[in-house]
Amino acid sequence: MHDRLFEVALGLTPPWSVTSVAFDEATKVLSIGVDFAAGSRFAVEGVEGEHPVHDTLPKRYRHLNFFQHECVLEVRTPRVKLPDGSVRLVKPAFAGKLGGFTLLFEALVLLLATQMPFAAAARLIGISAYQTMAICERYVELALAHADFSDVTGLAIDETSRARGHDYIAIGADADKRRVLAVAEGRDAQTVHTIAKELEAHGCPREQIGSVSIDMSPAFIAGCDEALPNACITFDKFHVIAHANAAVDKMRRIEQRADPSLKGMRWSLLKDRAKLAPHAAADLDALIARMSTVRTARAWAYKEQLREILERKQINVVRTMLLHWCRRVMRSKVEPMKEVAAMVRRHLEGIVAWAQTRMTNGFLEALNGLFQAAKRRARGFTRFTTIKTVIFLIAGKLDFRVVNAHAPQPT
Numbered sequence: 001m002h003d004r005l006f007e008v009a010l011g012l013t014p015p016w017s018v019t020s021v022a023f024d025e026a027t028k029v030l031s032i033g034v035d036f037a038a039g040s041r042f043a044v045e046g047v048e049g050e051h052p053v054h055d056t057l058p059k060r061y062r063h064l065n066f067f068q069h070e071c072v073l074e075v076r077t078p079r080v081k082l083p084d085g086s087v088r089l090v091k092p093a094f095a096g097k098l099g100g101f102t103l104l105f106e107a108l109v110l111l112l113a114t115q116m117p118f119a120a121a122a123r124l125i126g127i128s129a130y131q132t133m134a135i136c137e138r139y140v141e142l143a144l145a146h147a148d149f150s151d152v153t154g155l156a157i158d159e160t161s162r163a164r165g166h167d168y169i170a171i172g173a174d175a176d177k178r179r180v181l182a183v184a185e186g187r188d189a190q191t192v193h194t195i196a197k198e199l200e201a202h203g204c205p206r207e208q209i210g211s212v213s214i215d216m217s218p219a220f221i222a223g224c225d226e227a228l229p230n231a232c233i234t235f236d237k238f239h240v241i242a243h244a245n246a247a248v249d250k251m252r253r254i255e256q257r258a259d260p261s262l263k264g265m266r267w268s269l270l271k272d273r274a275k276l277a278p279h280a281a282a283d284l285d286a287l288i289a290r291m292s293t294v295r296t297a298r299a300w301a302y303k304e305q306l307r308e309i310l311e312r313k314q315i316n317v318v319r320t321m322l323l324h325w326c327r328r329v330m331r332s333k334v335e336p337m338k339e340v341a342a343m344v345r346r347h348l349e350g351i352v353a354w355a356q357t358r359m360t361n362g363f364l365e366a367l368n369g370l371f372q373a374a375k376r377r378a379r380g381f382t383r384f385t386t387i388k389t390v391i392f393l394i395a396g397k398l399d400f401r402v403v404n405a406h407a408p409q410p411t
Contacts, residue, residue: 032072212224247336249266
């Protein structure tokens, strides 16, 4: 009776059955023996028909816990003899994609790994962080092999260092569906070629990409010109304003040597005024009132003007206003902001393209946070393949159900 209960709970169907159930009180491990009926024949992948058993091998699979106790399946696994005389090990339907685990156990690992670091997930389920990482890497590899990118037309590319003192990595993402499509090493022109090849491998010809949003890296610009021949390059508002914010802070640091009141105003100058606390907003208003004598205040005003221009949607209006803004800044004495004006002039058409493509800057900003989240979740693992795995777990929206029907759905 107990054997039948466990057969139903495990979802076993003939010829498989439970032959024994034992609980070790010392180790707190439940062992369930699984065997097949005598005379059974089995199919193997890639070979037609069912084949007779040649011999058996004992296999052990970690399964979901039984209450709070570890549970393992001790399986007498058949090897079958094929028509060509070769012998092949049968893989039971409940066996996972990585040796030693069931499909249900691996589905739980995936679910936990999308929500917490590998080490934390490993502690919860009682395996090592390396085993957790290996399961996730295998599933990302298999799910990516099934991924279809044939509908992608807009691309967003961003980069960061994968760890302090380490090389850089770049993410290529679908700007419309907000999913990661490719992760590549480097931040040069070849990196864009690598991303384009990944797209082609999943049904998206590089000629199909009509727009690409990047930062103003000369290497990325050159790479997009070479690898994505039909793409309109867009420099999104997020990256442009980031340069303007850096100029404001540079001006503040120069002036604070003579004006100590500027020392505590960094975040007040960089944040949206509407989101400032009342006292911070009052300090900012007081600074703005001194615009005629304090260049930091004028730098802030130029930054806010630039932000307002980039909110507009008419291409010709944006182009005209940007050129007028550049002329005003270049006639000023706010030297750090002059560098931004020069950059805007160099990349004018790409910045103006923002008004048309409107590739969401919030998504690109989220990509920066994605890098940091990936580093935290892969803490202790700095290999490129591991960082790539975590990024796809968090933002790849991969359908793991094509690999394991028990796996969580993409969100």
